[in-house]
Amino acid sequence: MKLNLPKAGACLTAAALIAAGTASAHRAWMLPSTFTLSGDEQWITVDGAISNNLFTPNHVAMRLDGVTVTGPDGAAVEIQNASSGEIRSAFDVLLDQQGTYRLSSGGAGYFASWQEDGERKRWRGTAETLAAEGIEQKPDVEISRTVRRTETFVTLGAPSDGVFATEGTGLELKPVTHPNDIYASEEVSFQFLLDGAPAEGVSIELVRGHDRYRDVEGAVELTTDADGMVTFTPDTAAPYWMSAEHESEGSLNGQPIAVRTSYVVTFEALPF
Template sequence: MKTTFLKACAVAALALTIAGSASAHRAWMLPSSFTLSGEGQWVTVDGAISNNLFYPNHHAMNLDSVTVTGPDGAAVEAQNKASGKYRSVFDVALEKEGTYRISSGGDGYMASWEEAGERKRWRGDAEKLKAEGIEAKPGVQVSRSVRRIETFVTLGAPNEAAFATDGTGLELKPVTHPNDVFAGEEVSFQLLLDGAPAEGIEVDIIRGSDRYRNSEDGLKLTTNADGTITFTPEEAGAYWLNAGAEGKSTLNGKEIDVRSSYVVTFEALPL
């Protein structure tokens, strides 16, 4: 009787642990292949916000802000865009050899204020913020959000033209090329925040298919003074890296909160 009760408690605790680990909604993009060879290749990219990594079960990703940067730094069109209930999808033609950056994100503002006894909320870009006079609202609180969700695909030999940064929010400057990662080998990535090394940023790295594990088995790291993290993926597979930072900025002389986030999906190949 006692043994049965203890087993039941253990099962319940395990279920709560799994439910807790799966409760966070995570945004991601996953290409059908990370590395290819030959000519005239294509990749299909899935995009979603889900409870489990690479298993679409919550919400499809909005494709309005998707951009693709080719190996020469020029823009490449994302083709055949479509969105369903839980997953979005699009294709990218790889016509030139090198590394392609596939990215989604935005830089926008959020505001809230009290008006006629009712709480008002607003979201938009800097141009609309000014045009609509949001800053002039009595008691308004304004914050800024800069987010990026990325993945990288290489045709033939990798290169680094697609890694050019613009000095806004969190950005990846690879020490190890994300398409040159192998299980059992050390990997280093550098994160920049507004163009400078992002020191002290917490980073989560989780191998995909966590739906089929009892725990996430993720890594929690902190960037060093150079904004760098170093780790060794133990198993082959697709990985999800997430980082976030909070800070302050000024908007027309007023201090506001700024939240930056960065997500990248990469693959660790077997040796």
């Protein structure tokens, strides 16, 4: 699927839809101070939040206990000076290897809800604690599994591909165009995988950042093709936020449950 991302007020082709107005849902994101750098060694600061407007903290801070950084050689990189306030978290990363770094936050878990003594009860945790606490035995319990990832990529020197190895669980990005080699007015192609296979029919939302300063948000809705691919052309140099979501039916101990998986990536388009 191909489209051009419009400037404010322009029209889209029939292949996409623009959602007018402001976002109605809270969105998770990580935004590095710089996406591409040069030199032998550099520092970046990364902001993380869940907000109503992209890259404007105004709701709650992102939890940092699930954040990992992977260096170009595949080894873990320690985050430094981590802190969390009410509406924003931040941490620093020292880049001392040439190539691309992967910054990721997320995890998997189970959610349950049921009625008890006239009240709606809610629970979240692992499969082990689900069984240990007897959650499955609650009357009319509804159980779902969630797998989520929020990522961004930063490159020191020339872009590299080592950090794009996939795990085969949930939604994952397998870039065709490198996330740190994107330019306004040039076509971009991303492939999405679901549990290791091309993710066909996955809903994608793409939004240019700093939507607080626009009368029209300009969110673009896409759908992956049979190969899990989406292709688009950003018209404007800016940071962008892309979200992929998929829901299917799974099972737990032979019982059907809903499985919801999501993937978010932040990247920038540079001036052409």
